[in-house]
Every structure is written in structure tokens, then in C-alpha cells.
Amino acid sequence: MKHSEFDEEFDVIVIGVGAAGAAAALSAHERGASVLVVEKCPPKCAGGNTRVSGSGWFINSSPERAAVFLRALNGSRTVAEDVVQTWASETAKNSDWLADLGATARPTGAYHTEAEFSEVDGADCYAGMNTINGEMGQFLLYEFLVGALAERGIEIRFETRAQELTVVDGTVRGVRVEGPTGEATLGARGGVVLATGGFAANPEMVQDYLPLDEYVLWGSPHSTGDGHRMAQRVGADMWHMGNMMTITGIDVGDTTGLFLALWAGHDYMFIAPDGRRFTDETKGNRHGHVQRNGAEELFPLRPFHIVFDEKLRAAGPLSPTSAVLPVGWKLLMENFVWSTDNSVEVANGQIRRADTLRELAAAIGVDPDTLERSVHDYNAACDVGRDDHFGRDPETLAPVSEGPFYSLRVVPLLGWSDGGPRRDGHSRVLDTRGEVIEGLYAAGEASATYSWTKDGGFHIADALAFGRVSGAHAASRVAS
Structure with missing residues (x-):
């Protein structure tokens, strides 16, 4: 009743x-x-x-x-x-x-x-x-x-x-x-x-x-x-x-974004807005946490730039297709497609391209001298096979040295609370x-x-x- x-x-x-x-x-x-x-x-x-x-x-x-x-x-x-x-x-x-x-x-x-x-x-x-x-x-x-x-x-x-x-x-x-x-x-x-x-x-x-x-x-x-x-x-x-859970993401101008997978190679580095490298880029994100500073930390929490060269640009899509990883609103509900060789995103300015690091620094708004030093120091670590700054696995140390150079702004991709x-x-x-x-x-x-x-x-x-x-x-x- x-x-x-x-x-x-x-x-x-x-x-x-x-x-x-x-x-x-x-x-x-x-x-x-x-x-x-x-x-x-x-x-x-x-x-x-x-x-x-x-x-x-x-x-x-x-x-x-x-x-x-x-x-x-x-x-x-x-x-x-x-x-x-x-x-x-x-x-x-x-x-x-x-x-x-x-x-x-x-x-x-x-x-x-x-x-x-x-x-x-x-x-x-x-x-x-x-x-x-x-x-x-x-x-x-x-x-x-x-x-x-x-x-x-x-x-x-x-x-x-x-x-x-x-x-x-x-x-x-x-x-x-x-x-x-x-x-x-x-x-x-x-x-x-x-x-x-x-x-x-x-x-x-x-x-x-x-x-x-x-x-x-x-x-x-x-x-x-x-x-x-x-x-x-x-x-x-x-x-x-x-x-919560965040992971490396790409802002495509909407509320929902894409996953930046970085599965195609190791020829990249993470650059903070001040132009400096700030972490081991290859630390695995385990559902929102990375092991850093002797503990599990939430990562990422703020935007930064990924800087890479022609090798990574040509190695495959920076964001996986639904055939590879069918996860995410933008991918599944809106059928958003990222180009297989990243060329469309370079052409439309989503990925910034420059012939030199100084030109790239100007394009993304960081100090050119600082960016050049950061890339130089990282490449030197690749040459000797040892990352004294952040302890990146020597097997993943691949230089960013083959121009042209590229940058993509990375934002936290919020999966859930x-x-x-x-x-x-x-x-x-x-x-x-x-x-x-x-x-x-x-x-x-x-x-x-x-x-x-x-x-x-x-x-x-x-x-x-x-x-x-x-x-x-x-x-x-x-x-x-």
C-alpha cells in the first residue's frame, strides 16, 4: 500500500x-x-x-x-x-x-x-x-x-x-x-x-x-x-x-580530453613551465600514483610540456585509438580520432613544431636558455647512460636530439574521484x-x-x- x-x-x-x-x-x-x-x-x-x-x-x-x-x-x-x-x-x-x-x-x-x-x-x-x-x-x-x-x-x-x-x-x-x-x-x-x-x-x-x-x-x-x-x-x-586518479592528458578544447599514452618510444622529456626538467618521465602511473621521493604520490597535479623530437613524432600516435585502448568519454562517446602519425595535430597547432630548441621555447613561452640547458643536460645523461638528477632507468634514456623539435602541453586527465x-x-x-x-x-x-x-x-x-x-x-x- x-x-x-x-x-x-x-x-x-x-x-x-x-x-x-x-x-x-x-x-x-x-x-x-x-x-x-x-x-x-x-x-x-x-x-x-x-x-x-x-x-x-x-x-x-x-x-x-x-x-x-x-x-x-x-x-x-x-x-x-x-x-x-x-x-x-x-x-x-x-x-x-x-x-x-x-x-x-x-x-x-x-x-x-x-x-x-x-x-x-x-x-x-x-x-x-x-x-x-x-x-x-x-x-x-x-x-x-x-x-x-x-x-x-x-x-x-x-x-x-x-x-x-x-x-x-x-x-x-x-x-x-x-x-x-x-x-x-x-x-x-x-x-x-x-x-x-x-x-x-x-x-x-x-x-x-x-x-x-x-x-x-x-x-x-x-x-x-x-x-x-x-x-x-x-x-x-x-x-x-x-x-582521485589522474593521468597524463591532452586538452582538445573541451571538458573531456584524451589520454597521452607515450607507448611509441622514450625520446621525450617533461618540462615544467619554468623550462626545467622535473621528474623521471617513465615512472609508471599506477592508477593515479607514481613512486617518487620514496613514496607513492598523486601525479600529475598540474600542466607541463612534453618535449620530443622527430623520432617520437613519427613513431606512432601520442593518444591511442579505441581499437588499442577503448577507454574514455571523448574516444568512445564522441568518436574523437587522433592522427596515426601526429601530423594533423602538428598542422593544427595542437603540437608545436620548431626547427630549433630556442624557437620551440619561444613558441611555448619558456626561457630559451633554460630549455636549451635542460635538453643538453638530459642528452648528456643519455650519452653516459646515467640520470643523476632523477634516476631514470638507463634502458629508457633516449636523447631528444633529432630536429625538428616538438612540444605538447600536458594537463592532468581526471579519471575519477x-x-x-x-x-x-x-x-x-x-x-x-x-x-x-x-x-x-x-x-x-x-x-x-x-x-x-x-x-x-x-x-x-x-x-x-x-x-x-x-x-x-x-x-x-x-x-x-
């Missing part, structure tokens, strides 16, 4: 239809709950970062060792032990759960075949990364999950934005939404699951929480922190709001006193488990695991 305050009532309402939202809805439905999913975007751009990610989840071969691995990756930024234990046990069930739904889950074979953080205690739990059909990206996971919802008759109301949570006697009982037919207040007997994604596309929240001034998005431009705001309004505490409403091992949102806000759950990028470093396939694994947990617990509240 419908409660008098609500226009409609369901057992569980899920906000957002990415991996976490779909998993929550399917899990609640499996337990006999009536479920509604509301999604602010139209079908053509729904799905958040799940839709444009690599869509893989890590294979957890040992829940016991996975708990050790997660604790070690979080380091001093500890996460509550009940969350660690749920994460460790539930991420090990993802592949079987998807298989029961009819998915063919297989290891990618080409990406994340072993742990990125192989030196960390517990990394032996990492047995690769599964994807749908063993293929990366291409919307495969998102399309499978939406299909699974449709097969079970679970309604998704697209173009329906959640505005505010409804609280009755201290318990979240529903949500006010605005859709094509106007506003409505929807009741949820068991609870509301926030699966609204991160806040990377909300400039105000990025300014408040992340150490970035200038950036472009790798993922969805619709990840605007809606769930964060709704949770805060009902008293939710927040966790690890400063954690990690922080959100603090939650417990049942995915229940906690208030600032550490007490459960009854009827409110969070899962996925809206409240990722990771307080610091993370490995390949961790975000999808986390979303699927806590999506299932939240949906099941919300359904259990109806049954009890």
Missing part, C-alpha cells in the same frame, strides 16, 4: 545506473524486492564512468590475502575493518555472480594480467582482470547490466534527476525527483541506494577537495556529485575526499557521529573504498561488490 506522503512507493530505489546501481537493483530484485532505478541522463549518455571505462574487475583469488592487500594499499589512511572484510569477500564473488546472470567473464589477456603493486603485501591475491567476453571497454559491461535489468522487468526511469532525500522520523524513506512528467516524491520502504558516481565533473567540488587547478575529464561529464550533496544534507560524514559518504560493511551511510543513517546506502564511485592507492580493475570490482551488498541489505529491511 502506498504511504500517503508518496506519489509512488517501492521497496528499494536506486539512483544511478552504472555498475554499482545496476548491481544494487539486481541484488534487491533477487531477494524479492520491488525496485526502481532513476537515472538523470537519457539512455544515449547514461551509465557514468562504467560506460566509458575499461569495464574490467580484478580477479580476487584469495579473500584472506585480498584483505591484507587492501590494508597495505590504504596504508596510514585506514578504512574500517568491516569495510575491508566485506570488500575482500565480496569482490571474490563478482565473476560468479555475473556468470549466474548470463555473462561470459574472461581475463583480458592484454591488460592487467598481474598486479601493478606487485611489491605490496597481499598482491598474490591478484589473478588478473576479467571483462565481458575478455574484451576491454566498448560499453560491454554497461550494456550487459542494462540488458539484465530489462530481462527482469526492473524499470529504469531515464532523464529523472534525484533532487532531495526524504527523511521520516530519522530514516531515509524516499527521494524527491524531477523527470519528464514533473516532480514526484517516491517512497522506498527498504532504502535508497546512492550510486550516483563521483564529483569529477563538478568544478566547485574539485576546487574544494582535489589538488587540481587545471584538468580535463577522462570519464563522464555527468559525474557532478549529486549523491554527495544529497547525503551531506541529511548529515552524512565524508571519507577520503582528496583521493574516490571520496564520498562514509559507509560501513553493509554499505550503509554513516553520519558524523559514526552512526548509521537508516535507509541510506552508497556504492561505487559515489563512495569508493579506496583511501589511497588501488590496482587495475579495482573500481568496477568495488562497485559491483558494494552495489550487491547495498541492494541486498535494503531488501532485507523490507523483509524484516
Whole structure:
């Protein structure tokens, strides 16, 4: 029977239809709950970062060792032990759960075949990364999950934005939404699951929480922190709001950008705006962190220039095609194409070209003397096979010496935010006193488990695991 305050009532309402939202809805439905999913975007751009990610989840071969691995990756930024234990046990069930739904889950074979953080205690739990059909990206996971919802008759109301949570006697009982037919207040007997994604596309929240001034998005431009705001309004505490993932990116004049891959060779150097080389350019970016100064640091945090010569320009595209790495909004949703030999970008001025280093310095606005010294010193390190400044691996020391010379401005490419409403091992949102806000759950990028470093396939694994947990617990509240 419908409660008098609500226009409609369901057992569980899920906000957002990415991996976490779909998993929550399917899990609640499996337990006999009536479920509604509301999604602010139209079908053509729904799905958040799940839709444009690599869509893989890590294979957890040992829940016991996975708990050790997660604790070690979080380091001093500890996460509550009940969350660690749920994460460790539930991420090990993802592949079987998807298989029961009819998915063919297989290891990618080409990406994340072993742990990125192989030196960390517990990394032996990492047995690769599964994807749908063993293929990366291409919307495969998102399309499978939406299909699974449709097969079970679970309604998704697209173009329906959640505005505010409804609280009755201290318990979240529903949500006010605005859709094509106007506003409505929807009741949820068991609870509301926030699966609204991160806040990377909300400039105000990025300014408040992340150490970035200038950036472009790798993922969805619709990840605007809606769930964060709704949770805060009902008293939710927040966790690890400063954690995120950036990688080397290219600004193509839009909110979303491209990945600068640098897979074609080592004939390049990173130059700061002051014209100086500032780091080991070849340090591997492990999902937003590089090992530098004896610790794992977020990188990059600010723009810089990559300077290279004709060898690298002719070696292959600086940004991979969707056939090589089908990840990112610009690539998959907008079909953006980078030229195979970088010549188009040279011609249109995206890549600056000059016959001499001094001319290149003038073109990119750095001091010519400083740039010449920086390149000279780097090339000297290549000649002797030793980088005394930054310790770059001798095997990667390739000189920048064959004119003409080129430069491309690099900006942080923001893949995702990690922080959100603090939650417990049942995915229940906690208030600032550490007490459960009854009827409110969070899962996925809206409240990722990771307080610091993370490995390949961790975000999808986390979303699927806590999506299932939240949906099941919300359904259990109806049954009890």
C-alpha cells in the first residue's frame, strides 16, 4: 500500500545506473524486492564512468590475502575493518555472480594480467582482470547490466534527476525527483541506494577537495556529485575526499580530453613551465600514483610540456585509438580520432613544431636558455647512460636530439574521484557521529573504498561488490 506522503512507493530505489546501481537493483530484485532505478541522463549518455571505462574487475583469488592487500594499499589512511572484510569477500564473488546472470567473464589477456603493486603485501591475491567476453571497454559491461535489468522487468526511469532525500522520523524513506512528467516524491520502504558516481565533473567540488587547478575529464561529464550533496544534507560524514586518479592528458578544447599514452618510444622529456626538467618521465602511473621521493604520490597535479623530437613524432600516435585502448568519454562517446602519425595535430597547432630548441621555447613561452640547458643536460645523461638528477632507468634514456623539435602541453586527465559518504560493511551511510543513517546506502564511485592507492580493475570490482551488498541489505529491511 502506498504511504500517503508518496506519489509512488517501492521497496528499494536506486539512483544511478552504472555498475554499482545496476548491481544494487539486481541484488534487491533477487531477494524479492520491488525496485526502481532513476537515472538523470537519457539512455544515449547514461551509465557514468562504467560506460566509458575499461569495464574490467580484478580477479580476487584469495579473500584472506585480498584483505591484507587492501590494508597495505590504504596504508596510514585506514578504512574500517568491516569495510575491508566485506570488500575482500565480496569482490571474490563478482565473476560468479555475473556468470549466474548470463555473462561470459574472461581475463583480458592484454591488460592487467598481474598486479601493478606487485611489491605490496597481499598482491598474490591478484589473478588478473576479467571483462565481458575478455574484451576491454566498448560499453560491454554497461550494456550487459542494462540488458539484465530489462530481462527482469526492473524499470529504469531515464532523464529523472534525484533532487532531495526524504527523511521520516530519522530514516531515509524516499527521494524527491524531477523527470519528464514533473516532480514526484517516491517512497522506498527498504532504502535508497546512492550510486550516483563521483564529483569529477563538478568544478566547485574539485576546487574544494582535489589538488587540481587545471584538468580535463577522462570519464563522464555527468559525474557532478549529486549523491554527495544529497547525503551531506541529511548529515552524512565524508571519507577520503582528496583521493582521485589522474593521468597524463591532452586538452582538445573541451571538458573531456584524451589520454597521452607515450607507448611509441622514450625520446621525450617533461618540462615544467619554468623550462626545467622535473621528474623521471617513465615512472609508471599506477592508477593515479607514481613512486617518487620514496613514496607513492598523486601525479600529475598540474600542466607541463612534453618535449620530443622527430623520432617520437613519427613513431606512432601520442593518444591511442579505441581499437588499442577503448577507454574514455571523448574516444568512445564522441568518436574523437587522433592522427596515426601526429601530423594533423602538428598542422593544427595542437603540437608545436620548431626547427630549433630556442624557437620551440619561444613558441611555448619558456626561457630559451633554460630549455636549451635542460635538453643538453638530459642528452648528456643519455650519452653516459646515467640520470643523476632523477634516476631514470638507463634502458629508457633516449636523447631528444633529432630536429625538428616538438612540444605538447600536458594537463592532468581526471579519471575519477574516490571520496564520498562514509559507509560501513553493509554499505550503509554513516553520519558524523559514526552512526548509521537508516535507509541510506552508497556504492561505487559515489563512495569508493579506496583511501589511497588501488590496482587495475579495482573500481568496477568495488562497485559491483558494494552495489550487491547495498541492494541486498535494503531488501532485507523490507523483509524484516
